Amino acid sequence: MPTSPSSPASTPVADATDDHVRIFDTTLRDGEQAPGFSMNRAQKLRLAHVLGELGVDVMEAGFPQASPDDFSAVQAIAREVRNSTICGLARCQIGDIETTARAIEPAASGRIHVFISTSPLHREHKLRMDKSQVLEATARCVERARQLCDDVEFSAEDALRTEPEFLAEVFGVALDAGATTLNAPDTVGYVTPDEIRQMFTYLREHVRGAERAIFSAHCHDDLGLAVANSLAAIGAGARQIECTINGIGERAGNASLEEVVMALKVRPALYGTDTRIDTRKLYPASRLLSQLTGQSVPRNKAIVGANAFAHESGIHQHGMLRHRGTYEIMQPADVGLTQTKLVLGKHSGRAALRQRLAELGQTPDEAAMDGIFARFKALADKKREIFDADLEALALGRDPDAAGPWHITHLHAASHLGGSASASVKLTHEDGHEVSEAAIGDGPVDAVLRAVERATGEALALTDFNIRAVSEGGDAQGQATVDVEHAGRRWRGQGFSTDIVEAAALAALQVANRIARHQGDAPTSTPAPSNPAKPAAAHA
Numbered sequence: 001m002p003t004s005p006s007s008p009a010s011t012p013v014a015d016a017t018d019d020h021v022r023i024f025d026t027t028l029r030d031g032e033q034a035p036g037f038s039m040n041r042a043q044k045l046r047l048a049h050v051l052g053e054l055g056v057d058v059m060e061a062g063f064p065q066a067s068p069d070d071f072s073a074v075q076a077i078a079r080e081v082r083n084s085t086i087c088g089l090a091r092c093q094i095g096d097i098e099t100t101a102r103a104i105e106p107a108a109s110g111r112i113h114v115f116i117s118t119s120p121l122h123r124e125h126k127l128r129m130d131k132s133q134v135l136e137a138t139a140r141c142v143e144r145a146r147q148l149c150d151d152v153e154f155s156a157e158d159a160l161r162t163e164p165e166f167l168a169e170v171f172g173v174a175l176d177a178g179a180t181t182l183n184a185p186d187t188v189g190y191v192t193p194d195e196i197r198q199m200f201t202y203l204r205e206h207v208r209g210a211e212r213a214i215f216s217a218h219c220h221d222d223l224g225l226a227v228a229n230s231l232a233a234i235g236a237g238a239r240q241i242e243c244t245i246n247g248i249g250e251r252a253g254n255a256s257l258e259e260v261v262m263a264l265k266v267r268p269a270l271y272g273t274d275t276r277i278d279t280r281k282l283y284p285a286s287r288l289l290s291q292l293t294g295q296s297v298p299r300n301k302a303i304v305g306a307n308a309f310a311h312e313s314g315i316h317q318h319g320m321l322r323h324r325g326t327y328e329i330m331q332p333a334d335v336g337l338t339q340t341k342l343v344l345g346k347h348s349g350r351a352a353l354r355q356r357l358a359e360l361g362q363t364p365d366e367a368a369m370d371g372i373f374a375r376f377k378a379l380a381d382k383k384r385e386i387f388d389a390d391l392e393a394l395a396l397g398r399d400p401d402a403a404g405p406w407h408i409t410h411l412h413a414a415s416h417l418g419g420s421a422s423a424s425v426k427l428t429h430e431d432g433h434e435v436s437e438a439a440i441g442d443g444p445v446d447a448v449l450r451a452v453e454r455a456t457g458e459a460l461a462l463t464d465f466n467i468r469a470v471s472e473g474g475d476a477q478g479q480a481t482v483d484v485e486h487a488g489r490r491w492r493g494q495g496f497s498t499d500i501v502e503a504a505a506l507a508a509l510q511v512a513n514r515i516a517r518h519q520g521d522a523p524t525s526t527p528a529p530s531n532p533a534k535p536a537a538a539h540a
Contacts (some may be wrong), residue, residue, distance in 0.1 A: 016214050021264060021275050022057040022240040024216065025257060027289065028077070029060040029089055031248035036295055036464075038492065040514075041073045043292045048077040050288055050361070051245075052084045054281045056257075058111060058240075059084045064103035065096040071103050078107035085109040085151065092116035092141040101148035112145040114179075115155035118162040118170055131166060138170055139177045146178030155218070159184035160191045164202050172208035181214045181240060182207070186229060189222025189252060193232035200236035216240035219255045221247060226255035231263055234271055245289045246297055246304065258282045258303040258335065266330055283336035284361025287392050294466055294481035294494055303335055336361065344391070346380035353391075360388060362395040379477070382498045387471035393479065393496045405430040405516055406456055406509055413444040413501045423447035425505065427455045445504045449482070452505055456512040461485040467500050480507040486515055 028044050028051075031037055039047065044062070051059050061077040062070045078086040086107040090096035092114055104110035116137055117126050123134060138154070145152045154174035159167055171182045184203065186196065196217070204210050217233035217240070219226040230241045247256030261277045268274060286304035290297050299306045309332045344356060350373050357364065357372070364372055375394050380386055410426035424438040425448065437455040441447030445465070453460045464483035469476040480495045480503035491514055495506025 016212055016239075019239065019273055021234055021238075021273050022214065022216075023055075023257060023261065023275050023277055024058040024060065024087070024218075024240050024242040025051050025056040025244065026060040026218075026242050026254065027051065027244040027248065027257075028073075029062050030242075030250060030254055031244040032062075034248055034250050034253070037248050037293045038490070039292055040492070041069065041076060044073045045076055045080065047285075047288060047292060048081050050281070050285050052081045053278070053361075054285050055275075055277045056084050057276065058087050060087045060089060060113065060242075061104075063089045065090065065099045071099065074100075074103040075106065078104045078110065082108045085111050087111040087113050087153070089113045089115070090141075090145070092137045094141065094144055097141060097145045097148065101145075104149070109151070110149055111151040111153055112149045113153040113155065113183075114141050114145050115157050115183075116141075117158055118156040118167060119158035120163070121161065122158050135170060135173050139173050142174050142177035142179050151181075152179050153181040153183055153216070154179040155183040155185055155216075157185060158187045160186045160196065160199060161188070164199065164206070167199075168203055168206040168208075171203065171210075171213070175207065175209045175213055179213070181216050183216035183218055183240070183242065184233075185218035185242070186220055186226075187218075189220035189226065191229060192223075192225060193228045196229045197232040197236045200233050200238050204237050214239050216242060217255075218242035220249065221252040221254065224252070226253070227259045227263070230255040230260050231271070234264070234273065239273075245285050246301070248289070248293075248295075256302070258286065262303050262330060262335065265334070279334050280336045281361055287360070287389070291392050291479075294468070294479055296468055309337060344376075344380070344386040345383075346377065348376075348380070348386075356388075357391060357395055360392060360395070362392070364395065379498070383475045383477075387476075389471040390477055393470050393477055404513060406513055408505060408509060409434070410436075411448065411502060411505055413448050415444045415447075421447045423451045423501075425451045425455055427452075427509070444501045445480075448501055448505045449508045452508040452512060456509075456516070458512045458515050459486060460491075460508065460511060463490070465504070467503065470496065478503045480504040482507045482511060484508075484511050486511075491515060 028048060032039055048059060048061065062074040064071040064074050074088050086104050088100035088104045090100040090112055097112060097114060100112050116134060117123060118134060123129055142152060142154055156162060156167055156170055174182060184199065200215060203215060215238045217230050217238045219229040241255065241260050243255040243257040243260055245257050247253040261275050261279060264271050264274050265279060283304050286297060297305055302308060344352060353373060353376055372394050379390060406427045406429060408425060409428050413423040415421035420440045421444045422438065422440045423444060426434060426436045428434050435455045437451050439447050439450035439454055441450050449462060462482060462484050466481040468479050470479050471477060475498055477496050477498055478500040480500060482493050484491050491511045493507040493510030495503040495510060497503040497506060
């Protein structure tokens with residue numbers, strides 16, 4: 001990470017004269033903190049590598065002060081991902097800022113993102129601070145951040161409901177203290193494109209030293225306007241957009257990265273600027289996020305939904321056969337969808353499998369490929385045709401955090417109309433001993449979860465359970481996702497199988513293995529929080 005500058009107000013690292021739109025991806029922070037989208041460290045790291053390959057300029061890897069797990073995830077990403085600026089979020093508190101600096105220290109390029117609320121509503125009810133106190137805290141904390149990192153972003157939480165004159169004053173103070181990027185978030189997704197355009201125009205005209213700053217927009221989708229508002233901000237001079245893959249995030253989500261990027265690519269004459277994103281990797285990134293979180297992408301989702309390039313209407317099909325431009329404004333290949341597919345089945349070889357995985361953005365090494373190919377052959381014996389989604393599930397591989405010590409060697413489940421269900425399992429431990437247990441439940445899935453619980457000796461309080469078809473047809477794989485409480489902590493497991501009961505058992509076993517692995521690991525280095533209470537969900 002760059003050393004401390006001699007003066008907080010020295011020339012910013014970011015070049016405000018560079019006119020391309022910087023993509024600030026917050027999938028791993030704002031997106032991941034939304035209910036249903038949490039990821040463990042290994043999953044975050046895997047997605048971070050994909051985001052780096054996608055070409056995001058800045059990757060907000062997490063909120064290091066939130067928990068030891070968040071700190072270690074940000075630190076691991078900073079250590080391994082070298083082709084994006086790695087950013088950590090910090091409240092306008094010295095302890096947060098110093099913790100974030102330690103987390104991003106290994107990064108080739110690091111950024112500290114400091115935020116404080118500025119709207120009258122937040123000042124009165126959340127902070128209980130007046131304007132002068134907000135200005136003082138901004139100056140003090142941004143200056144400290146700049147002492148620790150050359151690249152500092154300042155966000156005014158709830159900026160779009162802040163008095164314009166005061167917002168301009170706060171931003172001027174942040175710039176003088178050493179901020180290089182100024183972010184005006186629409187934290188509650190309240191404004192319209194006309195309003196956000198007017199606000200950014202005003203800020204660029206009235207912020208003292210605005211020519212030294214890169215202005216950023218962070219828009220939420222509560223009124224379905226996040227992408228429209230982001231584009232309006234670009235039209236008014238914003239040159240950083242904060243967004244997420246698939247638009248995930250708090251409440252209704254954030255601006256969708258793929259939609260913002262493709263709008264600029266498809267309409268270059270309108271916006272006169274572009275991003276540095278490799279758009280051919282948008283679809284694979286979207287699919288990986290869906291697989292990691294177990295959350296499906298809506299079929300009608302723009303750019304990456306299953307129907308985005310599908311045409312069923314006879315009128316549309318007729319036009320497409322004559323000329324693709326009649327009903328398509330972009331090519332499927334532009335976002336990473338191939339038009340010619342190899343049909344894979346039990347007779348397909350390793351070379352065909354590797355080629356198709358590469359088309360999906362998956363490039364496993366030889367050791368990982370051995371496991372994927374073995375699982376592919378086993379699946380092909382159960383299915384007539386292997387779909388892309390099946391391959392993506394196979395390529396997720398074995399999560400190292402969930403490897404061992406338990407393995408299922410036998411599973412039987414039965415249910416009876418009007419009666420209870422039963423299940424029996426035999427598990428083998430890596431030390432060689434076997435455990436057999438049986439249980440009854442409200443259904444076969446509940447029974448098998450109880451049997452796994454008894455066999456592993458881990459109390460698993462189920463809080464959420466989801467099952468979805470990974471691909472098409474009656475022989476489709478099912479993806480089971482379970483969330484459980486254990487020892488005051490939430491754990492998540494996933495399992496894949498053409499048998500949904502087996503998928504549920506594998507998901508439960510993954511949780512038990514995570515717990516066992518966690519209990520056996522030595523403690524890792526963690527931040528020393530300035531406030532022992534865990535911070536509330538960070539700003540958006």
